[in-house]
Each structure stands twice: as structure tokens, then as C-alpha cells.
Amino acid sequence: SETRAINFGAGPSALPQSVLEEAARGLLNFAGTGIGIAEISHRSKEFAAFLAEVEELIREQLNVPSTHTILFTQGGGTAQFSAIVLNLLARHRLLHPDLKDEERIMDYVITGTWSKNAAQEAGRLGGAKINIAADARVTSSDGKSFDNIPPHDAYKFSQSPALIYYCENETVNGVQFSHDQQAPESFPFHLLPKDALLPLVADYSSSFMSRPIPRLADHAVIYAGAQKNVGPAGLTIIIVRKDCIVDVDAAAKLGAAPVPIGLAYKSFAEQKSMPNTPPVFSLYVSGLVLRRSKALGGVSYYEAVNQRKKDKVYAVLGDGEKLGLLKGYVKRGSGSWMNIVFEVLGEGTEARFLAGAEAKGMKSLKGHRSVGGIRVSLYNAITEEQTDQLVAYIRHFLAEET
Numbered sequence: 193s194e195t196r197a198i199n200f201g202a203g204p205s206a207l208p209q210s211v212l213e214e215a216a217r218g219l220l221n222f223a224g225t226g227i228g229i230a231e232i233s234h235r236s237k238e239f240a241a242f243l244a245e246v247e248e249l250i251r252e253q254l255n256v257p258s259t260h261t262i263l264f265t266q267g268g269g270t271a272q273f274s275a276i277v278l279n280l281l282a283r284h285r286l287l288h289p290d291l292k293d294e295e296r297i298m299d300y301v302i303t304g305t306w307s308k309n310a311a312q313e314a315g316r317l318g319g320a321k322i323n324i325a326a327d328a329r330v331t332s333s334d335g336k337s338f339d340n341i342p343p344h345d346a347y348k349f350s351q352s353p354a355l356i357y358y359c360e361n362e363t364v365n366g367v368q369f370s371h372d373q374q375a376p377e378s379f380p381f382h383l384l385p386k387d388a389l390l391p392l393v394a395d396y397s398s399s400f401m402s403r404p405i406p407r408l409a410d411h412a413v414i415y416a417g418a419q420k421n422v423g424p425a426g427l428t429i430i431i432v433r434k435d436c437i438v439d440v441d442a443a444a445k446l447g448a449a450p451v452p453i454g455l456a457y458k459s460f461a462e463q464k465s466m467p468n469t470p471p472v473f474s475l476y477v478s479g480l481v482l483r484r485s486k487a488l489g490g491v492s493y494y495e496a497v498n499q500r501k502k503d504k505v506y507a508v509l510g511d512g513e514k515l516g517l518l519k520g521y522v523k524r525g526s527g528s529w530m531n532i533v534f535e536v537l538g539e540g541t542e543a544r545f546l547a548g549a550e551a552k553g554m555k556s557l558k559g560h561r562s563v564g565g566i567r568v569s570l571y572n573a574i575t576e577e578q579t580d581q582l583v584a585y586i587r588h589f590l591a592e593e594t
């Protein structure tokens with residue numbers, strides 16, 4: 193274990209050492225069965241009990257009300273880009289059978305690469321018109337970058353859309369909605385159409401379980417791939433309001449697109465997330481992570497720690513900016529707690545920065561290929577001490593370069 197690096201990668205990303213050690217034992221012998229977790233039947237009573245516990249751990253720590261069901265699937269965020277469209281268009285069809293395709297609207301808030309990709313997939317699938325409710329490039333510093341969360345007056349929602357989409361944390365670009373409802377960078381819940389059952393969808397892939405989810409009960413669907421804060425890739429966690437678990441075959445009879453059974457929320461809800469084989473190992477490790485998170489104090493514990501971590505990194509970034517050596521990629525106020533993106537200015541300086549970090553065992557700091565620069569991911573498994581080590585390294589680097 194002394195050879196383990198500090199992994200600041202954006203996902204798949206660091207997992208707690210104690211969980212990995214326990215998971216290694218579970219690979220050999222799960223729950224005293226004498227069978228390893230990757231070998232045991234997902235229909236065994238031991239696995240069924242574990243799955244029920246994972247659901248309860250999420251429900252409890254995020255305060256998920258009984259109006260919402262928690263589903264586990266495969267396919268990642270990318271499969272949900274399609275699943276939300278197909279399931280919510282089926283729902284809209286059942287509610288409004290007589291509308292033409294061009295009269296059905298899907299609202300997308302575009303704040304970065306992932307919400308842009310989600311809107312693109314909605315366009316591919318068709319069946320409705322897309323309204324871009326806000327586009328952060330319009331409110332950016334140069335008219336083309338995803339460097340901000342748009343202010344409230346930049347949004348235009350439709351009256352009765354089939355879905356309203358946003359991505360809470362943009363992993364590539366490092367922008368995130370503020371949870372302070374007074375802040376201009378918060379999600380404008382007050383501007384949404386008045387509807388007790390809003391079709392509001394949020395991608396929480398890279399911030400799930402890192403802090404509480406504001407207005408969770410008002411969402412139709414919240415989804416997250418596990419591979420950032422929660423566990424290994426392969427598991428997708430979906431929190432769905434029950435009115436959005438619809439009979440997709442009945443909707444198809446009314447003209448909606450047929451929904452592949454592996455994407456239909458109803459098949460997962462009716463069969464306790466096991467219409468087919470679930471990602472057993474990923475669920476196992478995620479369950480261990482969630483048990484540990486509960487023992488530490490749940491999402492409010494992580495909220496406090498994550499706030500201190502990001503404050504420390506943004507502070508040293510600010511110092512680097514004053515020295516003219518670093519440059520934050522996003523507008524202050526829009527900055528993510530989870531993925532902090534910045535440039536190291538000057539010829540060859542970024543390469544020196546990365547090599548110096550690597551020499552101290554700090555890895556995966558290179559930014560996404562589409563943005564460049566440095567990206568520091570501070571997911572739950574990155575400790576405050578590890579963050580302190582990074583900050584100390586950056587301070588040392590700034591001193592060396594000046």
C-alpha cells in the first residue's frame with residue numbers, strides 16, 4: 193500500500209483504502225457464504241439482502257422520500273441520456289396522447305460537455321422538439337466556453353415540457369450549480385413551470401453523495417454513474433419519482449417510441465432492479481463505500497469536508513493567479529467543489545507542474561483532452577490530508593517559479 197499514488201483522477205477515481213481491503217476479502221468469500229462476490233448468484237438471499245441494504249443506505253443518507261424509487265442499472269450516465277428521454281416521452285404521451293411530435297418539448301440547460309452530450313442524444317432519438325432553456329456559452333467570457341453557470345435571467349423554460357434537464361456538476365469543465373439559493377449560480381427552481389409533478393431531471397454523476405441534493409423531492413429523475421464518489425464503474429444509480437415509472441408498452445400503443453426493456457424504468461422497478469443480472473461487484477463495493485459514509489456521518493459530513501477541501505485549493509489557485517502563474521478556467525461562484533480546472537501559465541510550466549506532482553506521488557492531474565490544463569478532482573475518497581499535500585506542493589511550485 194505504500195506504493196499507492198494519491199489519485200486526483202476525474203473518474204474512475206480514488207476509493208477508500210479500507211473499502212478496497214474489505215472488497216478484496218469479499219472477492220474470496222462474500223457474507224460468509226464461501227463464494228466470492230463476483231461468483232455468487234445475484235438471486236442468492238445474501239446478495240438480495242445486500243442490495244436492499246445499499247438502497248436503504250442511499251435512501252437514508254439522501255433523505256429520499258417514499259414518493260421516489262431507487263433503481264440500479266448498468267449502462268452509465270450515457271445509457272441514462274437515452275433512458276430519460278424514452279421513459280419521459282412515454283409518460284408525456286400517456287398524459288397528452290393527442291399532441292404532435294413538434295408540440296412536445298424537452299427543455300435542456302446546457303452548462304458543459306455532459307449536458308451538451310445529453311441534449312445531442314435527445315436530438316438523435318427524436319420524438320419531440322428540443323428547447324435550449326439556457327446555454328452557458330452565451331453568458332461566457334468569450335461567447336464559446338463553458339466557464340460559468342448562467343444567471344437566472346438567462347433561462348427560458350417551456351410551459352409544459354416532457355422533461356427539463358440539467359447537469360448538477362460538469363466534470364470536464366469544472367462548473368457546478370451553487371446550493372445557496374440566493375446565489376446567482378444556483379439552479380432557478382423558482383422559474384420552473386408550476387406543476388406538482390415536474391419532469392425535472394438531473395445528472396448527478398460527479399457529485400452524488402458529496403453533499404445533500406437540494407429540492408430532491410421535486411425531481412422526476414436523478415441519476416449518477418457510481419464511478420466517482422461511490423464505487424467502481426458499471427453501476428448506475430437512479431432515483432425516480434413513481435409517476436415517471438410508466439407503462440411504456442401502453443405508451444407505444446398510443447404512438448410513442450418503443451422502449452428497449454433494458455432501459456425501461458418499469459421493468460427495473462417491478463423486479464427490484466433485477467430484470468437481468470445487475471453489476472454485482474460494483475454494487476458490492478458501492479455498498480461498502482456507503483456503509484462507511486454512513487458511519488462517518490453521511491452526506492453532511494462529506495459536505496463539510498468537501499467544502500474545506502475545495503476552499504483550500506481555490507485559495508492557492510487565487511494566490512497563483514495573483515502571481516500570474518495560474519489561471520482558473522471558470523468564473524468564481526460557478527466553480528465546482530469536485531473538479532477544479534486551471535491553467536499553468538508559461539512555456540513548459542504545465543509539464544514541470546505535472547512532473548513535480550508525479551514525483552510526489554500525486555497523479556491524474558492532467559485536464560480533460562478537450563479543455564487542457566490541470567484538473568484536480570476532489571471526490572469523497574480524497575482526504576483533507578491528501579488535499580493539504582497537494583496544496584503544499586502547489587505553494588512550493590509557485591515559490592520555485594517566482
Ligand code: PMP
Pocket residue numbers: 203267268269270271306359361362363364395396397398417
Ligand atoms: N455525466 C457526467 C456528469 C459525467 O461526468 C459522465 C462521465 N464522466 C457522464 C455523464 C457519462 O457517464 P458514463 O461514462 O457513465 O456513461
